[in-house]
Amino acid sequence: MFNQGSARMFSRCVQVLRRKLQVSQVRYLSDRGFNVPPSAEFVARVSGIATMGKLPFQSSAAGLDAAFIGVPIDTGTSNRPGARFGPRQIRSESFMLRAYNSATRAAPYESLMVADIGDVNVNLYDLKDTCRRIRETYREVLQTGCIPLTMGGDHTIAYPILQAVAERHGPVGLVHVDAHADTGDTSLGEKIGHGTPFRRCVEEGLLDCGRVVQIGLRGTGYSPDNYAWSREQGFRVVQVEECWYRSLVPLMEEVREQMGSGPVYLSFDIDALDPGFAPGTGTPEIAGLTPVQGLEIIRGCRGLNLVGCDLVEVSPPYDTTGNTALTAANLLFEMLCVLPKIKYYD
Template sequence: MFSFWRNLGLTRAAAVFFSIPRQALGQCSSRTGGCLIPNRESSGSRYNVPPSAEFVARVSGISTMAKLPYRETADGLDAAFIGVPIDTGTSNRPGARFGPRQIRAESALLRAYNSGTRAAPYESLMVADIGDVNVNLYDLKDTCKRITEAYRKILATGCIPLTLGGDHTIAYPILQAVAEKHGPVGLVHVDAHADTSDVVLGERIGHGTPFRRCVEEGLLDCQRVVQIGLRGSGYSADSYEWSRAQGFRVVQVEECWFKSLSPLMSEVRAQMGVGPVYLSFDIDALDPGFAPGTGTPEIAGLTPIQGVEIIRGCRGLNLVGCDLVEVSPPYDTTGNTALTGANLLFEMLCVLPKMKYY
């Protein structure tokens, strides 16, 4: 059964199982989203197009990100969704190991086009869900090695990874692989926390330390790093002194209250320039009133609108990877946090290079 779906692809399998008339496939306008397999080709290859809920029930089928086909590798893909299901680097509430699974489930609500920006990701890029990194839940350091090895293979194919976390520890081993390929990268980091601690409870690797480790290893171009949404109580009077000392631009949440962040993102684009950029979005950047399902919530955060503005403001950047981390389903009783995460990941897909806009 599983090999049948994998071999035929989700859309074609859906047509078989649900007896969709052939005339409903591939003969409608690609602008309407009313077809499952439009005749769109690039370099002789057909793009992967998720099945439309106009023809296939959202609750049916195997749960993949956005109901895309599952692939075992990134070969032949321009972009791929990949899960890293860990929470062994978490300092407070656990549960982020289940984040990728719940984000995929909620992503069934996504459609093929971005109505706000008119981006057409499935007319632009070959995209699939390539499953999860085989993590070691008993050994965080071994998990980090496994993540780096997995991302080396993904990046070697030329594919841009879009990561479903998992706690924020994963940004460190991912950026190790990214910097091996691209050199030091710029970073757009959206978060309630700077994640630049040195040692926590005697450990140097955890979800509060990834960007300190990245700086120490030369993975970041520190003059092209911006941290947006930082807030909360701290261990010192200036919790972000270390970030500023490295050359990071720190945008505390007070600078974001009651305003659009589009002007800020114009400045960020100028700061990032044409070099490679990685986007890391911790769901706790959003106020817990909007996204309660996370491990370390902080009040008075960003709104979902501002989160979307930040991501859409990355359009035109040379994005080489993105992540959405720290969704913890046990604290997400309505599923809204995971749903928000799924939509933010779709927005990330829609600002990747080579995107087509109507």
């Protein structure tokens, strides 16, 4: 039985817990002035509005150092549709994320002001108009100095995003992780689609071609050397066979040297991973990268001058367990953790 002193102590503990619950039920700021997602120690993961990592929603990028933004389209898809639902599902699965990176000891929410700024208002009936809308939205985001972390959507979106990025930063280096080179010229007579974005980027001078690496490329092709065009532009092509059975830490040391101190964009197609790990995508190819290798690539970008990142091609209709979207959410968090100015604990 409790004595009177024990009862008073118990009452105080209950009051403290109630105060914590009340604070955690809303989006709140830390004492350092950064947005901090509520902890699942006090707020149920399944509660609340679905934002990336349970971060606050903000209607613009004003005042932010980095922002998660969705581009829900699959109008440029050549095979299985459904990527238009990718941003929504990634946000739902991101409730498992916590505030710190236990492996790298990164503390993004003690370093940068971050929020979820919602989705681009795309036109599902007109891909060219959608590209215009994406480009204009990203111009506004980048004008604030904010670094966009994008949830796709099919890979078409990289083209208008890079148009806006290059307007601000000039030609950028590119770390492109994918099963496919996405350097086709046309598909069914169309110049814009998820298989063509990086050819369009080269044609418009958006990329610093000597600072482009494509990792994980594989699958059957339309010619004996499906990646000849990439090599002719000066890209470094790392086919998946070079990645089998090994750590990619040494590769990323070489990539960091290749990229130097100039601005770099990171584009990660979820189909770079083997479909055994990430089946929820539109154009899967067997014998891909592992999630461990995906983490090695992203963590290997630490120290680069990253000016934007995307994670694309999550198709929830083919993701029956939610594991593909969960993996995507974690990879996006890892991208946040390697942005410039992130604090790391020793």
